[in-house]
Amino acid sequence: MKVEIIPCLSDNFSYLIHDKESNKVSIVDPAEYNACDDVIKKYKKLDFILNTHHHADHVGGNLELKKKYNSKILGFELDKDRIPGIDILLKEKQKYKIGNLEFKIIFVPGHTKGHIAFFFFKEKVVFTGDTLFSLGCGRVFEGTHEQMFNSLNKIKKLPSETKIYCGHEYTKSNLDFCLAYDTKNTFLKKKEIDIQKKLNSNQPTIPTILDQEIKTNIFLRCNDHEIKHSLGLKDSSDLKVFSKLRDLKDSF
Ligand code: ZN
Ligand code: FE
Numbered sequence: 201m202k203v204e205i206i207p208c209l210s211d212n213f214s215y216l217i218h219d220k221e222s223n224k225v226s227i228v229d230p231a232e233y234n235a236c237d238d239v240i241k242k243y244k245k246l247d248f249i250l251n252t253h254h255h256a257d258h259v260g261g262n263l264e265l266k267k268k269y270n271s272k273i274l275g276f277e278l279d280k281d282r283i284p285g286i287d288i289l290l291k292e293k294q295k296y297k298i299g300n301l302e303f304k305i306i307f308v309p310g311h312t313k314g315h316i317a318f319f320f321f322k323e324k325v326v327f328t329g330d331t332l333f334s335l336g337c338g339r340v341f342e343g344t345h346e347q348m349f350n351s352l353n354k355i356k357k358l359p360s361e362t363k364i365y366c367g368h369e370y371t372k373s374n375l376d377f378c379l380a381y382d383t384k385n386t387f388l389k390k391k392e393i394d395i396q397k398k399l400n401s402n403q404p405t406i407p408t409i410l411d412q413e414i415k416t417n418i419f420l421r422c423n424d425h426e427i428k429h430s431l432g433l434k435d436s437s438d439l440k441v442f443s444k445l446r447d448l449k450d451s452f
Pocket of ligand 1: 253255
């Protein structure tokens with residue numbers, strides 16, 4: 201499984217997936233036609249388009265790419281009326297195979313009502329769209345804080361070595377937020393150095409590894425005593441802490 205990172209728009213990531221053995225080519229969340237097609241051209245084909253959710257910055261290239269390559273578009277069944285050009289309706293926990301690559305649908309509502317993640321369980325690679333970012337999580341637009349919290353916990357339970365490919369390069373501003381509210385975290389300080397190196401050399405900070413996120417991403421650390429304490433929520437539930445952090449981040 202080869203994953204090519206395609207920076208799109210101002211801070212989006214689209215991803216091209218190539219299965220060398222079967223020569224199947226797929227793209228996750230084509231944000232725009234031109235940037236994606238520049239990479240797809242090398243392969244001269246695009247078999248599948250995978251959408252995590254319906255937002256324009258994730259489906260913007262759908263129709264033009266489908267038209268050029270006669271691709272099939274996969275998205276969640278709930279979003280059948282909002283994902284442009286959708287052909288194949290996916291269900292929660294469904295498995296789907298493209299060539300030799302197989303993935304499972306993880307239903308992760310919160311950012312939108314029909315948001316899904318694509319988990320390639322043999323390769324241990326997950327595409328999280330706008331649900332989990334490096335050091336952050338998506339805004340809660342259509343769902344509830346509780347849904348988003350539960351969705352993040354589903355991703356948190358994947359194998360710790362899982363590689364995470366998310367929808368945006370938001371890592372720097374997420375890092376600043378984590379540093380502000382998780383002041384004593386030594387893992388975070390190490391990660392800061394690594395992130396700065398990548399950004400200084402114009403490299404994406406993606407993929408990140410789940411194990412690192414669990415140690416550094418404040419939204420996955422709502423059970424941490426130090427964090428609870430620093431928020432004045434010593435005796436509150438993890439969900440309450442999550443909701444507070446999400447609200448603080450919205451205006452950070
Ligand atoms: Zn979105
Ligand atoms: Fe987005």
